[in-house]
Amino acid sequence: MNTNRHLLLWFAMMSISAALGGCSNQRSGYAGSSLSSPTQAHAAALASWNDSPAKRSITAFVARVTNPQSPDFVPPAERIAVFDNDGTLWAEQPMYFQFMFAMDRVKALAPNHPEWEEKEPFASLLKGDLKSALAGGEKAMIEIIAATHFGMTTEEFDTVVKDWIGTAKHPKTSKLYTEMVYQPMLELLSHLRENGFKLFIVSGGGIEFMRPWSERVYGIPPEQVIGSSGKTKFEIRDGKPVLVKLPEINFIDDKEGKPVGINQHIGRRPIAAFGNSDGDLAMLQWTAGRAGPNLCVFIHHTDADREWAYDRASPVGKLDKALDEAIRREWTIVSMKDDWAQVFPVRKKDDR
Amino acid sequence: MNTNRHLLLWFAMMSISAALGGCSNQRSGYAGSSLSSPTQAHAAALASWNDSPAKRSITAFVARVTNPQSPDFVPPAERIAVFDNDGTLWAEQPMYFQFMFAMDRVKALAPNHPEWEEKEPFASLLKGDLKSALAGGEKAMIEIIAATHFGMTTEEFDTVVKDWIGTAKHPKTSKLYTEMVYQPMLELLSHLRENGFKLFIVSGGGIEFMRPWSERVYGIPPEQVIGSSGKTKFEIRDGKPVLVKLPEINFIDDKEGKPVGINQHIGRRPIAAFGNSDGDLAMLQWTAGRAGPNLCVFIHHTDADREWAYDRASPVGKLDKALDEAIRREWTIVSMKDDWAQVFPVRKKDDR
Numbered sequence: 001m002n003t004n005r006h007l008l009l010w011f012a013m014m015s016i017s018a019a020l021g022g023c024s025n026q027r028s029g030y031a032g033s034s035l036s037s038p039t040q041a042h043a044a045a046l047a048s049w050n051d052s053p054a055k056r057s058i059t060a061f062v063a064r065v066t067n068p069q070s071p072d073f074v075p076p077a078e079r080i081a082v083f084d085n086d087g088t089l090w091a092e093q094p095m096y097f098q099f100m101f102a103m104d105r106v107k108a109l110a111p112n113h114p115e116w117e118e119k120e121p122f123a124s125l126l127k128g129d130l131k132s133a134l135a136g137g138e139k140a141m142i143e144i145i146a147a148t149h150f151g152m153t154t155e156e157f158d159t160v161v162k163d164w165i166g167t168a169k170h171p172k173t174s175k176l177y178t179e180m181v182y183q184p185m186l187e188l189l190s191h192l193r194e195n196g197f198k199l200f201i202v203s204g205g206g207i208e209f210m211r212p213w214s215e216r217v218y219g220i221p222p223e224q225v226i227g228s229s230g231k232t233k234f235e236i237r238d239g240k241p242v243l244v245k246l247p248e249i250n251f252i253d254d255k256e257g258k259p260v261g262i263n264q265h266i267g268r269r270p271i272a273a274f275g276n277s278d279g280d281l282a283m284l285q286w287t288a289g290r291a292g293p294n295l296c297v298f299i300h301h302t303d304a305d306r307e308w309a310y311d312r313a314s315p316v317g318k319l320d321k322a323l324d325e326a327i328r329r330e331w332t333i334v335s336m337k338d339d340w341a342q343v344f345p346v347r348k349k350d351d352r
Numbered sequence: 353m354n355t356n357r358h359l360l361l362w363f364a365m366m367s368i369s370a371a372l373g374g375c376s377n378q379r380s381g382y383a384g385s386s387l388s389s390p391t392q393a394h395a396a397a398l399a400s401w402n403d404s405p406a407k408r409s410i411t412a413f414v415a416r417v418t419n420p421q422s423p424d425f426v427p428p429a430e431r432i433a434v435f436d437n438d439g440t441l442w443a444e445q446p447m448y449f450q451f452m453f454a455m456d457r458v459k460a461l462a463p464n465h466p467e468w469e470e471k472e473p474f475a476s477l478l479k480g481d482l483k484s485a486l487a488g489g490e491k492a493m494i495e496i497i498a499a500t501h502f503g504m505t506t507e508e509f510d511t512v513v514k515d516w517i518g519t520a521k522h523p524k525t526s527k528l529y530t531e532m533v534y535q536p537m538l539e540l541l542s543h544l545r546e547n548g549f550k551l552f553i554v555s556g557g558g559i560e561f562m563r564p565w566s567e568r569v570y571g572i573p574p575e576q577v578i579g580s581s582g583k584t585k586f587e588i589r590d591g592k593p594v595l596v597k598l599p600e601i602n603f604i605d606d607k608e609g610k611p612v613g614i615n616q617h618i619g620r621r622p623i624a625a626f627g628n629s630d631g632d633l634a635m636l637q638w639t640a641g642r643a644g645p646n647l648c649v650f651i652h653h654t655d656a657d658r659e660w661a662y663d664r665a666s667p668v669g670k671l672d673k674a675l676d677e678a679i680r681r682e683w684t685i686v687s688m689k690d691d692w693a694q695v696f697p698v699r700k701k702d703d704r
Contacts (some may be wrong), residue, residue: 135546
C-alpha cells in the first residue's frame, strides 16, 4: 500500500499542478498550422533545423563519433541515444497527454459505472467541470488513475491506448496527439538511426501508454521504450496466460529514476541524451559522466506562437535548475523559436 | 527490509539446495573433452545438431515464420526469441555459476576483512569447508550474497565480474565458465539472428552478472539481457555520477516473474522460447499463448557422459512439472544425449 500510494501520489501531483496551473502559466497559446500529420521524416539534412550553433553541435558530434579516423570514434554497439518524450519528442501543454487520456477514459467507462453520476471526482469530471473534479486533491486523482490504468490485462490496455491515440484530438489544436510530435526531432531520430545509433525513449510517462504507438510514430520499437510502470501479475484465465495490471508501483522513471531505468533496461551509458526539463537532469548528468565523448541537449520551449513558451515557472516541464546547469556546462540548448524552421509535421498533399 | 529479505532468501535457497544437494543428485559426473573454447559459431546448418525431429521442429518453424508466402509469416520486428541462461545456454552443475562467483569473491575480499577469519560463514568458507559455511542456513547465505553483490557501484561490479569470468575455472572440468556454453545453442543463436530474430536472455540469474560478458560470448548485447536485479541509487560521488548497488530487491526474474520481466523489458510476446527447468514454464506458457505461430523448446539434460543427467529430482534446474506439460502439449524437447552431436565448443587449433 505504501509504494502503491507513492506511485499514485507522484502521478497525481504532476497531473494536478498541470491541470490547474498549466494554462495560466503559459505565456501564449498555440497558433500553429492545422495542416500537419505525423510523417516519418527521411530528411538527410535535418531540413527543419535552422543552420545554427545548436544544430551544428549535434551534427558535429555525430560526425566525430562515427568517423573511424576520429579519436572520438564510438563503435556502433555503444551508440546509445536516449530521449525524454513529453516536451522533447511531442508537446506536453496544457497538461501531459496521458492525463488527457485518463480523463477521456473516465468518460468512456462511465456507462459501466452508473455510481459515478453521484460520486466525485467522476461526477464533476463527467459534467466537464475539471476544477471541481480535482478539488478533492490527491484522493481525487488517485481514483481517476486507478479507474483508468489498472485492473485490466496488458493486452486490453494496449487496445484501449491504440483506440484513443488514433482518434482523440488535442483541445486547443484539434490535432491528433501524434500530430503534435516535433518534426525536427523526427528528422533527428532518422539522422541518428542512419548513423548507427540505437534510440531509446526514457520517459516519466507510462511505459504501457507509449509502447502501443512509439514504433509507428517514432520508429522506436516497444523494447526500446523505458517509462514509469505499475506491477503486473501472471495468471491463467480460461486457459489463457495473461498479465494483469495491478494498482501497485513498479518503477517511477523520473529525475534520479532515469539513470536507474537506463541501467536497468540498457545496461550501458548513453553517449547522447535529449530532454527538456528538470526531470531529465539526472539522465543528462549520467550521460555526461561517461568516459569518452557525449552529447547533452535540452529542448527549450521558447516559441509562444508556434508552440508554447515556458521554462522556470511552468508546472509542466519545468526547466530551471537544469537550465542553469546546461548553461554552466555548455550543453546544447535548442531554442524552438530560433533553431527550428518548423515545429510540427506538415501534412503531405495526398493526406486526407 | 521485507523485500530485501525476500530477494536474499530466494537466492539463498536456490544456492543452498544446489551447494549441498547438487553433486549427490547427479547421475554421473562430467567427462567431456577439455579442448574447448567459446567460439561464436557461424554454422549455417546447425552442424552440432543431429538430424533429429527436435532439430527439424526448430528449423521448420524458422522456415515457416520467415517465408513471406507462408500463412505463418511473422514480420522481422515481431521475431522475438527468449532464452533462459543457466542450463539452457551454459551449464549449471554442480551449482549455479553465479554462486561460484560469490564464493570466489569472498576469498578475494578476505584481505580487506580480517574479521572474517573468526566470523561465520566466512571463516569456514575461507578454509574451503563449504558444508560448515552453509550450516548457518539462510543467514549464512544472505551474508555471502550481501558481502559480494552490493555496496559498490554498478561499474565497479562490472569490472569484478569481467575479471572473474576471464580467469575462474570450473572445479570439475577446469574450463573457463564461458567455455561451458553449449555449442549447439551458439549455432542456434546465429541461425535465428541470420533469420531476422532479435534474441533476449531471460534468466533467474543476476542481470548485472550476465551483461559484462553476454555480448562477447553469445552476441547478445546488454540491453537484450533480462535477469534478477537489486535496486540501485543515483549519486554524485566526487563530482561524478554513479549508481550504487543497494541490498534491496528490484525484481526476481524466475517462474511467473519471467513473463512479467519479458513484458517489462520487451513489451511484446516472444514467438520462440527456450528453457530447461520448471522456472521457465511460465515463460513458455506466455509464448505459447501468443496469437499466431510460436515455438516452445525445453533442453533436457540427458547426457551423463558429456555433461550431466538430471531432471525431476535435481535441486538445480529441476524439470518436472514443465516436462509433463511439454509432453502433453507436444512442445519440442531436446535431448542433449540424442540430439546434440557435440555439447561444448571445440577449441580451435590456433588457440593456446
